[in-house]
Amino acid sequence: MSLLRVEKLSKHFGGFTALDGVSLEIAQGERFGLIGPNGSGKTTLINCISGALRNDSGNIVFEGREVSGLPAYQRTRRGIARSFQIPRPFHTMTVLENLLVPAAYVVHLPEAEGMAESMKILGLMGLAEKAHTLASQLSQVELRKLELARAMAARPRLLISDEAMAGLAGAEVDEVLKILFELNATGITIIMIEHIMQAVMRFSQRVVCLDAGKIICEGTPAAIVQNPEVQKAYLGA
Amino acid sequence: MKYWIGAVVLFLVALGLALSGVNEYFFYAAYIVLTFVVLATAWNILGGYAGYVNFGTGAFFGLGSYSAVVLFKALEAPLAVQIVAAALVGGALGFGVGMLTLRLRGIFFAIATVAILFICETLMVNWRYVGGATGLQLLRPEVIQPFASYTRMLFVVMALLAIIAVSVARYVQISWIGRGLRAIRDSEEAAECSGVPTLRLKLFACTVSGALMGAAGAPMPMYLSFIEPASSFSLNWGVSALAMPMIGGTAHWFGPVVGALLLGSIQQIVTVTISNEINVLVVGVLLVLFVVLAPDGVLGLFRKFFRK
Amino acid sequence: MISGELLFEAVLFGVLLGCFYAAVSIGLSVSFGLLDVPHVAHPALMVFGSYCTYIVASYGIDPIVAGVLLMPVFFLLGIVVYRFYYETFEKRGTEAAVRGLAFFFGLAFIIEVGLILVFGVDQRTVEAAYIGASLELGEYRLPYRMLVAFGVALVLTATLTLYLSKTFTGRAIKAVAQDEPALRLMGANPVRIKQWAFGIATGVSALAGAMLIIVGPVEPAMDRLYIGRTFCVVVLAGLGSMTGTLAAGLILGIAESIVLMMFGASWAPAVAFGLLLIVLGIRPQGLFGR
Numbered sequence: 001m002s003l004l005r006v007e008k009l010s011k012h013f014g015g016f017t018a019l020d021g022v023s024l025e026i027a028q029g030e031r032f033g034l035i036g037p038n039g040s041g042k043t044t045l046i047n048c049i050s051g052a053l054r055n056d057s058g059n060i061v062f063e064g065r066e067v068s069g070l071p072a073y074q075r076t077r078r079g080i081a082r083s084f085q086i087p088r089p090f091h092t093m094t095v096l097e098n099l100l101v102p103a104a105y106v107v108h109l110p111e112a113e114g115m116a117e118s119m120k121i122l123g124l125m126g127l128a129e130k131a132h133t134l135a136s137q138l139s140q141v142e143l144r145k146l147e148l149a150r151a152m153a154a155r156p157r158l159l160i161s162d163e164a165m166a167g168l169a170g171a172e173v174d175e176v177l178k179i180l181f182e183l184n185a186t187g188i189t190i191i192m193i194e195h196i197m198q199a200v201m202r203f204s205q206r207v208v209c210l211d212a213g214k215i216i217c218e219g220t221p222a223a224i225v226q227n228p229e230v231q232k233a234y235l236g237a
Numbered sequence: 238m239k240y241w242i243g244a245v246v247l248f249l250v251a252l253g254l255a256l257s258g259v260n261e262y263f264f265y266a267a268y269i270v271l272t273f274v275v276l277a278t279a280w281n282i283l284g285g286y287a288g289y290v291n292f293g294t295g296a297f298f299g300l301g302s303y304s305a306v307v308l309f310k311a312l313e314a315p316l317a318v319q320i321v322a323a324a325l326v327g328g329a330l331g332f333g334v335g336m337l338t339l340r341l342r343g344i345f346f347a348i349a350t351v352a353i354l355f356i357c358e359t360l361m362v363n364w365r366y367v368g369g370a371t372g373l374q375l376l377r378p379e380v381i382q383p384f385a386s387y388t389r390m391l392f393v394v395m396a397l398l399a400i401i402a403v404s405v406a407r408y409v410q411i412s413w414i415g416r417g418l419r420a421i422r423d424s425e426e427a428a429e430c431s432g433v434p435t436l437r438l439k440l441f442a443c444t445v446s447g448a449l450m451g452a453a454g455a456p457m458p459m460y461l462s463f464i465e466p467a468s469s470f471s472l473n474w475g476v477s478a479l480a481m482p483m484i485g486g487t488a489h490w491f492g493p494v495v496g497a498l499l500l501g502s503i504q505q506i507v508t509v510t511i512s513n514e515i516n517v518l519v520v521g522v523l524l525v526l527f528v529v530l531a532p533d534g535v536l537g538l539f540r541k542f543f544r545k
Numbered sequence: 546m547i548s549g550e551l552l553f554e555a556v557l558f559g560v561l562l563g564c565f566y567a568a569v570s571i572g573l574s575v576s577f578g579l580l581d582v583p584h585v586a587h588p589a590l591m592v593f594g595s596y597c598t599y600i601v602a603s604y605g606i607d608p609i610v611a612g613v614l615l616m617p618v619f620f621l622l623g624i625v626v627y628r629f630y631y632e633t634f635e636k637r638g639t640e641a642a643v644r645g646l647a648f649f650f651g652l653a654f655i656i657e658v659g660l661i662l663v664f665g666v667d668q669r670t671v672e673a674a675y676i677g678a679s680l681e682l683g684e685y686r687l688p689y690r691m692l693v694a695f696g697v698a699l700v701l702t703a704t705l706t707l708y709l710s711k712t713f714t715g716r717a718i719k720a721v722a723q724d725e726p727a728l729r730l731m732g733a734n735p736v737r738i739k740q741w742a743f744g745i746a747t748g749v750s751a752l753a754g755a756m757l758i759i760v761g762p763v764e765p766a767m768d769r770l771y772i773g774r775t776f777c778v779v780v781l782a783g784l785g786s787m788t789g790t791l792a793a794g795l796i797l798g799i800a801e802s803i804v805l806m807m808f809g810a811s812w813a814p815a816v817a818f819g820l821l822l823i824v825l826g827i828r829p830q831g832l833f834g835r
Contacts (some may be wrong), residue, residue, distance in 0.1 A: 050430060071436075072429040082430055090423040091640065092488070101420045104413050106432030154432060290646045292585075337826045344583045345825055347646055348776050351585075352818035355773055359815035370811070423640075472769050476654050483647055514661050521654035528644045528651065529633055 003028045003158060003189050004049070009058035011044055018044040020213040021058070026158075026191065031184050033204030033221070034193045037233055040210040042193050043085065046160050050082045051075040062158070077106050081156030083147035085163040085193075089135035095122065095146060096131040102154040118153055125149045125179060141172040148179060159183065160191045165199055173199055201225065209233065240407065244400050251396035255389040264392040268460060270501035271395040272453050275402040276474065277481035277493035279449035282406055283442040284479065285487030286415060288422035289343050293350030294478035296357045297327040297447045299469035301454025303361055306373065306464050310366075313378075316394065320455040327451020328444045335443035339436060351472070358470035372465025375458055391456050402449045406490040409445070418442060450478075473517060477504070480524040486534030495535050554685050555806040556799055561691040563798020565760055567791045568698030569753040569771065570778035571705055575746040577776075578784040579722040580739050582630065583646045588771035589653040590747060594619060594754020595763040596660055599669050608671045609697065612755025616748040623747025627740045653768060660765035668762035676759060694756045698794075701749065706787040708745075718742040722785055773817040781824045783831030792832060796820075 004026040011019040019041045026032050036042050047053040049060055051072030060068040067075050081102075090098050096118055103114035122128045125145045130138065138146060144164050151159055161180060165173045177199055184190050194200045200207065201221040209217040209224060211233040217224055224230055255264070276294055283289050301323035308314035308322055330353070338349040362370045377387050384390040409415050417438045420428035429435050458464040477500065485496025500520065507516045531538055569591060576584045594615060601611035634645035670676075675689035709715040721728050721735045721742075728735050757763055777797055782789030801816040824831060 052426060052430070071434075073432050073434050076430055076432045084427065084430075088424040088427040090420050090427065092419060092423055097416070101416060101428065101433065102431040105417060105434075150427075150431060284643065288643050290643055290650075292650060337822065341825065341829050343642060344577075344646065345780075345829065347583070347585070348772070348780075349822060349825055351772055352821050355770070355818045356815050356822070359812060363811050422643075476650060479647060479650065483644075487643075514658050517654060518658040518662070521651045521658060524651035525648060525655065528647050532641070532644055 002026065003030075003063060005059070005061040006045075006049065007059040007061070009045070009048060009060065010056050011041075011048055011053060012056055017213050019048065019055070022210070022213070022215055023058075024208055024215065024218070026189060028157075028189060029184070029187055030189050031203055031205045032189070032191045033200040033207035034191055034210065035195075035197075035200055035207060035224070035230075036210035039212075040233070041213040042210055043162065044213075045210065046082060046162060046191070046193065050080055050160060073105070076102070076154050076156075079155075079157035080160070081151035081154045081158070082160040083144075083151050083162055083164055085166065087140075087143040087147050089138070089143060089146055089150075091134070091136040094132050094134055095127055095138070095149075098135055098146060098150050099153040102150060106154040121149050121152050124152075124182065126175070141168055141175065144168065144176060145179070148176070148183075152183065156188060158189045158191070160193070162193050163195065164192075165194060165196050177203060197225075240404075244404065248396060248400055251393055255384060255393045261386065261388065264386075264388045266505045268388065268392050268395050269505065270498060271392070271399045272457070273477060273481060273497040273501040273504075274399040274494055275395070275453040276450055276478040277485070277497040278399075278402045278406045278490065279446045279453070280478040281482040281487055281490070281493045282409055282449075283439075283446040285482050285492070286410065286418040286422065287439055287442050289339065289439060289443070290347045290479065291350045291446070292347050292472070292475045292479065293352075293354035294450055295470045295472060295474035296350065296354040297330055297450035298454040298457075298474050299354075299361070299466070300330055300357055301327050301451030302457045302464055302469050303367055303454075304451065305455040306367055306375065306458050309375070309458070310373075316456060316459065320394075320398070320452050323455035324448040324452040327454070328448030330451070331443040331445070331447020332440060334447075335440045339439045339443060350475075354470055354472065354475070358466045361466040361470070368465065370466060372463060373458075375462050375464065377459055377462060387459065391460050394456055395453075398452055402453075403490055403494060405445060405449065406493070409442070410490050414438060414441065476517070476520055476524070477501075480520050480527075482534070484523055484527045484534055486536030488533070489536055492534050492536045499535070550684065551806060552803070555802045557685060557687065558691070559799030559802030560795060561687065561695045561798070562802055563795035564698040564791070565691070565694040565756060565794075566774055566778055566798050567794025568694065568701050568756060569750075570775040570782075570794060571702055571787065571790050572746040572749040572753060573775045573779050574782065574785070574787060574790045575705070575718075575749075576743055578779050578782070578786070578790075579718060580742055580746075581722075582627070582635075582649075582743065583642075584649055585646070585772060586649040586653040586656065586768075587746075587750065588768035588775055589656040590619075590622075591750045591754045591757060591771065592763060592765065592768045593656050593660065594751040595758040596664060596669065596754075596765075597751070598755040598758050599671055599763075602671045608673055608755050608759050609693065609752075612752040615751035615755070619751035620744040620748035623744035623750075624740050626747065627743035631736060631739070657765050657768055664765065666764060666766075668764045669758065670762045671758050673759065690759050694760050697752065697756055698791075701752065702787060702791050705745075705749070709787060714738070714741060719785075770814055770817075773814070773821060777817040777821040777824070780821060780829070781831050783834030786831070786833035789831065789833035 002025045006022060006024050009019050009022045034042050048055040055068055059066060062078060062080060099118035100114050103109045103118055122131055127145055127149060165176050173196060180190055192203055204221055207221050207224045208215055209230045216229045216233060217227045280291060280294060284291055304323045304326040305319035308319050334349055334353055338346045361367060367373055380387045381390060417433045420433050421435050425435055481496035481500050482493040484500055486492030504516050507519055573587045576582045597615050598608050598611045602608045634641040675693050679686040679688045709719055717733055717738050721738045725735050778790055778793045781793035797817055797820060800820060801813055804816050805813045
């Protein structure tokens with residue numbers, strides 16, 4: 001059963017075409033990787049899926065319902081959550097309070113239950129001790145985990161992880177990857193965008209490669225890595 | 238609970254003062270300071286909590302004043318009705334400006350508020366019914382017992398409005414609405430992706446803010462026995478309404494109160510002893526100093542001081 | 546019905562006025578349009594430039610020359626202001642956005658009141674051969690001072706547009722507006738480029754101030770009205786478009802001139818602000834927005 005269906009999605013910025021008729025289908029529970037060189041349209045694609053941008057044409061169907069006309073907050077309430085490439089914490093709030101926002105606005109939990117559930121999520125992420133620390137005082141890897149934790153607090157069925165591991169060192173990459181595997185094990189479909197190839201290949205069941213707004217290759221990690229088009233896109237013509 | 242007890246006590250104190258033998262001048266000055274408490278508190282609901290800066294407080298305030306005048310002139314409406322009507326007008330204006338510009342970046346909203354200010358002034362300048370550019374003289378109605386003077390009564394009215402405004406701000410702050418607004422201020426994109434209906438909350442804050450500012454403007458024509466566009470729609474209201482919360486502290490409802498009491502009192506003293514121009518200069522200089530050196534305002538300084 | 550001649554005269558005057566508005570807005574087109582600085586103190590600095598022109602011109606120097614002489618001084622002033630703004634606010638990211646806005650608002654007031662304290666609230670004017678006389682073309686009279694402002698405006702806009710597209714620094718300025726990370730990767734220092742650009746914008750404001758006092762008398766509170774005119778032009782043009790500034794200025798100038806003719810001076814101030822709201826409501830990216 002397909003959870004997300006993107007049909008012929010296009011997005012232009014003035015004269016520049018960021019996405020050109022992109023179509024893909026993601027199954028329930030899948031671990032899906034999205035790769036492509038800088039400027040290929042990966043972030044634009046997930047911005048359109050999450051609602052940060054409005055697509056110019058095409059359809060986005062989530063759980064059988066069209067969502068491309070909805071504002072972002074309503075898509076989150078339907079079950080699509082995302083983390084940001086450059087973490088955007090609510091910096092005047094504590095780590096716990098950060099999670100209370102989606103707990104209140106997406107899941108509509110009363111304060112006490114919201115706190116309990118948020119603490120559980122923080123425990124899963126390894127952030128429980130930092131619950132009452134101001135978000136502005138976290139380290140890079142902690143901020144990345146907060147991004148994922150906050151997305152999780154929205155009880156999503158689809159989680160889009162946007163370069164959650166960018167700039168992290170080896171052990172930290174493993175930490176985040178482990179969390180994503182655990183989340184997927186609970187039934188959450190995950191789209192991972194990453195430049196760290198070994199992470200994408202370890203994690204994904206299926207990978208799609210974008211270049212200049214078009215899908216140039218789709219398949220298993222092994223197949224993608226060997227595809228000459230993909231190699232050309234990354235190394236340049 | 239402690240808050241409400243405090244609020245009732247303060248109101249009773251205000252009432253007591255008004256009925257006592259205190260110098261009449263005190264009420265003239267205190268009325269203005271209380272007006273600033275309302276304006277600063279109202280400003281902070283959108284500016285401090287959500288991060289959208291309003292330069293055009295004078296538009297909402299002035300339109301509130303003019304609404305009151307129109308009702309008074311046409312229907313001899315009592316003050317309470319004037320205030321409610323002014324609040325409705327202010328709220329409607331807030332909603333309108335919000336719908337037009339809150340989808341855009343904060344700077345565009347700020348500039349739009351200046352635009353509204355000038356447009357409102359131009360409209361009133363060209364409306365003969367309210368006196369046009371020269372304005373209108375107004376005759377105060379009979380003073381209501383037991384107050385000795387109309388000004389004393391207005392002082393109590395404004396004290397009540399101030400308590401209402403602060404109560405509204407406090408409610409917004411501690412409710413789930415406040416958390417959403419803070420999320421918007423910290424990162425609007427992340428807030429939207431966390432399920433916060435950002436446009437709706439911003440509109441709400443803008444409407445409530447405008448309504449309170451309008452209400453504050455309603456008794457002003459009676460206070461002055463006079464109304465005219467230039468002073469009603471002056472940009473000076475905007476700089477004070479902005480400076481007071483920024484000086485007092487924008488994160489908490491108590492900040493604008495502190496800022497208004499402090500800066501409002503300074504303003505009264507400077508205007509009387511030196512000049513009105515120096516008064517504006519003082520506001521500008523204090524604003525810049527606090528914004529640069531003490532961004533969390535007086536409340537922030539206290540917190541830092543007591544943490545040590 | 547309005548006579549065709551009156552309308553034509555209004556349009557003609559509007560063209561001259563519009564070019565003047567474009568010239569006084571072009572500094573903001575750089576500082577706000579390209580550099581994203583919420584520079585609500587731009588008109589105040591311009592009025593300050595007018596008063597400086599007044600002082601220099603009182604030594605017998607032609608006001609335009611005075612304006613040009615003041616440009617390097619204002620250039621340095623702009624660098625100082627930007628550096629301060631960057632270190633105190635922009636560096637801290639979006640957290641300080643509200644404070645940055647409040648800072649410029651406060652600065653505008655300080656400048657305005659400073660001018661009142663030094664010069665008083667009375668209007669000041671300058672004198673020159675071209676102020677007071679008019680060019681007569683058939684039935685139409687075109688004030689020479691407007692023609693001078695028109696000429697200077699064209700030269701200014703053309704120079705700045707060429708500078709931004711043809712010189713290395715100019716292109717770097719446009720680049721920093723569009724893609725700061727890429728610029729860093731190229732080894733250029735974005736802060737120094739932006740500082741330079743802001744300096745240019747402020748230097749241009751000196752000349753704009755000179756034109757302001759040539760076109761008419763100035764008083765300290767004028768900056769308030771010009772917030773509307775300059776931001777209207779910059780937003781209508783589309784952030785970052787120099788040629789757009791000229792087109793937008795013309796639209797505003799003609800609109801204001803026609804309203805002035807049809808409804809009188811009491812309605813003219815609202816034109817710029819009204820047009821600004823319309824643009825924000827219908828097409829916030831302006832005519833040529835990036």
